[in-house]
């Protein structure tokens with residue numbers, strides 16, 4: 001394969017959504033798994049670092065190169081069959097095609113129309129409906145992967161991890177998490193969530209399910225956060241969770257999403273129905289067959305002090321699309337504020353156990369800088385977006401972020417629930433897992449990638 005060395009072309013591949021930028025000497029755009037193997041084998045022989053880059057929507061610096069070569073997956077772009085897809089295909093494009101054929105691939109990161117399937121697997125991405133369906137991991141049956149040495153193999157859950165690879169045995173926090181190597185007992189699970197440090201995923205066989213017959217969308221407003229939290233507890237009691245069926249009679253939402261008062265302020269202009277008294281809101285999706293379970297939800301909302309008269313319910317696709325547009329208007333509004341401030345935002349991705357949700361939200365609400373908080377409350381996984389207006393406030397925001405990360409860890413949580421560690425959260429991962437686990441991660445990495453070529457600077 002011939003590298004591209006034109007700096008003007010390489011320039012477009014040097015950053016990601018974290019606003020960090022790197023440098024690289026060459027760019028490879030392989031068209032096949034064999035091309036990928038050729039590049040990696042050559043890199044291992046030459047001892048040159050290789051950074052895998054896909055669509056660069058990472059918020060963690062993972063695809064940002066620290067010198068060496070870039071390997072872009074953009075030309076690994078074929079959908080081979082409904083459940084068999086190349087890594088460089090856009091996740092949303094794959095899902096649109098799959099759904100047109102009457103099947104569902106559930107992982108739904110907000111960025112799904114901008115990010116690739118391969119990266120979603122490499123980062124074990126998740127989204128709103130992960131509350132019921134889980135992250136990407138359970139929906140992958142097998143991956144084709146190229147190891148740093150250039151060896152090509154298929155890995156599924158019957159493929160053992162090579163005996164010479166010391167898989168770290170560590171206790172992940174018991175929350176939704178995307179931080180560090182998975183303590184896997186098979187090669188597939190080891191390759192999911194490794195953030196481009198153990199192998200390049202070139203193709204995947206996926207697990208699909210039947211789409212739900214119907215989905216009801218609800219936006220419920222509250223005038224009191226404690227009431228909202230009590231309702232969240234009620235709504236997720238007995239709910240369908242990854243690998244676990246719903247209890248009879250449970251409300252069982254597939255998505256439970258939170259918006260604080262600042263998030264509501266951002267979308268008030270677009271949603272005139274938001275009541276004055278609303279301080280917080282929930283965006284809820286419920287799958288159902290037959291009649292929508294409106295009465296049960298209505299009763300529960302009323303019993304928990306929601307502002308029921310203002311509740312918005314939609315039962316058709318068009319209505320849900322409108323609600324999604326409003327939901328996505330929040331991050332868009334945050335980004336507009338970032339541009340207006342001329343300062344980057346500082347966003348959290350922590351998750352904590354159920355018992356610590358209220359304490360974590362109190363800490364978020366108390367931050368002394370402009371902020372917007374929203375996200376996956378069903379998984380106790382909220383994104384606090386700090387919006388500094390000056391260099392001094394940016395420094396302050398970064399310090400607050402670290403303090404909150406430590407608090408999340410102390411409460412039994414994770415420093416990354418879905419975006420991964422990349423390069424910018426390495427020190428937080430080290431604090432979360434401790435030096436022994438980091439040493440175990442390194443030992444695995446050295447066994448898989450003796451020349452240390454792949455994903456230099458990512459994870460550690």
Ligand SMILES: Cc1cc2nc3c(=O)[nH]c(=O)nc-3n(C[C@H](O)[C@H](O)[C@H](O)COP(=O)(O)OP(=O)(O)OC[C@H]3O[C@@H](n4cnc5c(N)ncnc54)[C@H](O)[C@@H]3O)c2cc1C
Pocket residue numbers: 016017051052053054055056057058059061062063073087088108109110111114115116117118119120121122123124125126127128195196197199200201202331418419420422455458
């Ligand atoms: C607005 C916005 C919303 C987002 N929402 C979500 C969300 O809801 N949930 C969520 O989980 N994430 C979210 N993200 C983060 C990001 O979109 C995901 O991490 C996504 O999986 C990255 O995909 P990408 O194609 O852009 O990969 P890149 O950013 O290019 O790469 C991400 C990482 O994966 C590695 N990688 C990429 N492809 C491969 C491969 N084929 N084999 C091995 N390693 C590979 C790279 O080296 C890098 O470390 C969001 C980001 C943005 C900007």
